[in-house]
Amino acid sequence: MALQTLRKGASGWIAKIFLVVLTLSFLVWGIADVFRGFGASSVASVGGTDISANEFRARYLEQVQQIGRRTGRGLSPEQARALGVDRQVLNQMIADATLEAEGKRLGLAVSNAQVADAIAANPAYRRPGAAAFDPAYFNQLLRQNSLTEARFVQLERARMLRDQMIQSLGTGLAVPAVLVDAVHRYESEARDATYILVTAEAAGEQPAPTEDQLRAFYDAHKITFRAPEYRKVSVLALTPEALAAHVAVSAEDARAFYDREQVSFGTPERREVRQIVFPTPEDAAAASDKIKAGASFDDIAAARGLKPTDTDLGLVAKSAILDPKIAEVAFLIVPGGTSAPIEGRFGFALVNVPRAEPASRKPFDEVKSEIETELALAKARRELLDQHDAVEDERASGSTLGEIAKKLSLPLSVIDAVDRSGRDPAGNPVEIPGRAEVVSGAFAAPVGVETDTIQLPGNGGFVWFQTDAVIPARDRTFEEARAEVEARFKQEALAKAVEAKAQALFDQAKAGTLLAQVAGGADLPLKVAEGLRRGRATPPFSVEAITEVFSAKDGGVGLAPAAEAPDRVVFQVSKITVPPEGPQDQQIAAQLSAQMENDLLVQYLGALQQQFGVTVNQRVLSQSVGAGAGS
Template sequence: MIQLIRKLLDSKIGVAAALVFLGLIALAFAGIDVSNSGMFGGVAGGDRAATVGKVKITTSELSRAASRSVEQVRQNQPTMTMQIFLEQNGLDQVLDDLIDRYAIAEYGKQLGLRAGDRLIDSEIANVPAFRGADGNFDNDLYRQVLAQQGLNDKLVRSDIGQGLLAQQVLTPVAFGAVMPGDLVERYTALLKETRKGTIAVIPSETYAPSANPTDAQLKTYYDAHKSDYIRPERRVIRYAVFGADALGDLRAPTEAEIAARFKRDAAQYAASEKRSLTQLIVPTEATAKAILAETAKGTSLAAAAKGKGLATTSVGPIARQALSTQFSKDVADAAFGGAKGAISGPVRSSLGWHLIRVDAVDGTPAKTLDQVRGQIASDLAAEQRRTAVMDLASRLQDEFDGGSSLADAATEVKAKVNETRPLTADGAIYGTRGEKAPEVLTKAISTAFAMEEAEPQLAEIDPGKTFIIFDVKDITPSAAAPLDEIKDTLNAAWKRDQGLAKAKEAADRVLAAMRKGTSAAKAMAAEKKSFPTPDRISLNREQLTQMGERVPAPLALLFSMAEGTVKRLEAPRQMGWFIVQLDNIEPGKVTKDDPMLANVSRELGSVTEREYEQQFRSAARAEIGVTRNDAAIRAVRTQLGGGN
């Protein structure tokens, strides 16, 4: 219930723009474009968006952070655009997050906290994007990824350092926060309470005018609500699909090539052996020898170990090299030197002294060239085909760079050029109900929405078998729909808006009458209009919680009101007004052993932690000092929105 109420208060993009400390760099390397275009070096108002203490947040940094947030939102909402993001006050949230980061980091420095180079090194080494094929940190890959993202080592280390400082400061602020037991009991009882009341609705359409607005009235309404009619970016994609047959006839691998590959991979085809083992590790050699002596008299290894308060473990099937890596070479030699059923040891490793019984031996004989010739030939043919594909892609790309068109490339590979209807970034055909782009474009759409017009690219659909060449023929930027194109929609919206205003006046009259003791039905009848019959409600909070995030707004209001009160609430989409009356609250009952107490205690503790963190962020801002440059912030907003 706590989370439900908090979510009702959250903004649409609050989560995407939330303050992220140590996750900041990870997000940057998850495919998000944080390149520094440098376009904000000289915006009106200067290059300082805000100052935190003595640290300056530049307009360029604010621009990059906003772009990063938009890209992150697009992971779940592909049609999100910068224009929509700005309309939803995303830039303000991004700036607030940056200010919080700097303020907390500066406060941490005042406390004497530090994030040293070695600690930052360890954080960088743990970023998956910087690990090579062997799973270890690769400095060359690190530099390469930074270059691809338009970043540098100094910026990355600064961001990670700030995140580490913030973690050191915030962790003790909120760690282990709990609510007093009495409060937990009171809140648990609150969750069990039952509320009874009445919900009535005054529809806008009852008061909406029948005549359309004048052109002047419609233009005024459109200008005031333009952000409600922003259309997503649309793109027309041209594409041609072709198969591996376009590569022509490829020669078969020669016997010499097959033999050379067999020789190269000789270890792969050599005889191998894996063993399943029962193992006992003891701290001293004397103990190991004593247990071995018992097994020589017929006692099982497991029984002998149990007699001394120990237990055996099973290992494998495992190869010799893997066992050597896991324990030691001596352990592997002992395990693979004994016959099935034999107990080897004791041998020593860093863990202690080992006794090893061989339970099973699984041997794989060596394979001859004749046995694997077919598989090697198939693998070589696939490699040759792959090389031919890469050569074709390289040749087509060179031709594209030289000015060749998609049509030219399609002719070369003997493929038909197709063209989509306007698409949105989520692959939907704009203006339809649920129609999607052709399935062959699934892998190309995200790339197509990052391309410029008439810049063909090649991609694989089914690796090594099916390919697609595509380009963007036409781009329609995200913008408010022209008035003339949505005139009917605007007429209907204007009527609802006018009806909403008159319905509000009626709702106020009904509200006033009900506050004087008149019933909802009688107060509404006095309006001499046809209204839906008021609903009588009897509901407890547990039933409300079961609705999840789909709690109707009037029910949420009913459970936040004082007993005996009446309130008015606007319905979604200008549909009218709700009148909510709460007649009675029946308190819930809680016993000391109620299992709900533990859950509520954990939930309240989580909420308390977040509240402590928020209060601390506000205090850190006040302590360090924050100054905003409104002129520069407006300039950033204008340029991000495509203005001058």
């Protein structure tokens, strides 16, 4: 936390822009990646100035920890490298060193007084809630981060110098008004369009293909109809369900479970319960006396200004009533009666029960099979680990899966052919536990080689498998692929028919015929789409169709694929709306200005790095992030 305070204190809006640039820019990696001129403790060098491995490692670990805190889980070294954290951190340190080297070349400096004033004025270095700089608190922060005052002043001086250089490079760049207007128009422009949706129905029914057409289509697309590579796989699945099939449950055990778990096989008694709560026992006793004298429960409630919803607890089971005293009395009194005063959790109450529904219970014979299944599964789950160990012992002794299944009376599934997607030659999914892992493992493992055990999630069991054979991919004959060939032929023929129909309508509109007349002549409805926005699919307009709409002029016509294939859209732009200038233009200008500043800084850093020369010691870098030297 203390280090974050120091980091926060050393950051401002310039540093934020700088961080964006450093995160996105990897210019240095295209400049040099060599291994000369280093000490064993240097990870990189800029213009002869070394970046120590220790300092890099500290910054790298800090960044990894920050990412872990933001995501709520730690990053492994492999994950951090995959995200490029090592490159981002080193790139930032190289950029810092580049600016410092240029500052030295230009003879720039920051005085001790300027550094001291900046530290004293920074609220991050004050105690929480304090109005003035506290040297003791500041020294405490330094000690917590193993920094001396001299070292921190040196770091702060370098940071201030870099900030001044960035400011002098160009901040608050003015964005040309024409650029702001162009971006504003691009992002906020909306268009309306009238259109004709040409669907498969509009294209009409297509003639059935002839035998010659199908064979010609097959010959032209033979590779499309190839049979994929398959694997023959033996699978031994040890699951509670598989074990339960061999577990016997006695009638006595089933009956005992039925008697013990009565609530599971029926519904408990439910009663309609109403209550009135009084602040004192005297008020409750007085109301009870009135009921005994002939007043009704409703009369008492009305006299106290209570509505039915204020007193009604509903038709509930005993367990649903929060106050145990109220629940006990409510299920003891005779339905239709009212209780004597009860001292409950929230005061003194009278309870009225207008009616009751008796408990119900399914007969034993009706739920017997359900109970037997549940008991068998429970026993199977208890035996699961013992059976797992038995299978592993047999595997260790060299037994095959078939031999193990036979010896332990476990089911062995032999899949004659499964492709990489987990389907059989008929295209149906193969139903086996852990299918995705089994299939991927079967295609990765050599034939006959023992594979790792798969543990199913949620204590669902274990799966062992073995690849028995490889069935190579091959060309299917026309007869084998005939059904698929015919389906594909019809699909393409229909798409061509829809395209031809839409093209004919588009040609009419392009020739000057009003789109309404074109639609009427084709007996198709003319529809209107309003408020279309760039880059946003709005069915039936696909993203591609939206692009065409925004490429056309006002009144221009176009033809594009619809959101659903093989439909097509013939459209005409009927209205173009550009909102007037507003606050969003200021945001656009600010964003463009920041991007221009970033681009300028990236180019400036690239030029300086080319001038000074940058070298990276990949071996030390890899060691610093926990990777091998050759990673």
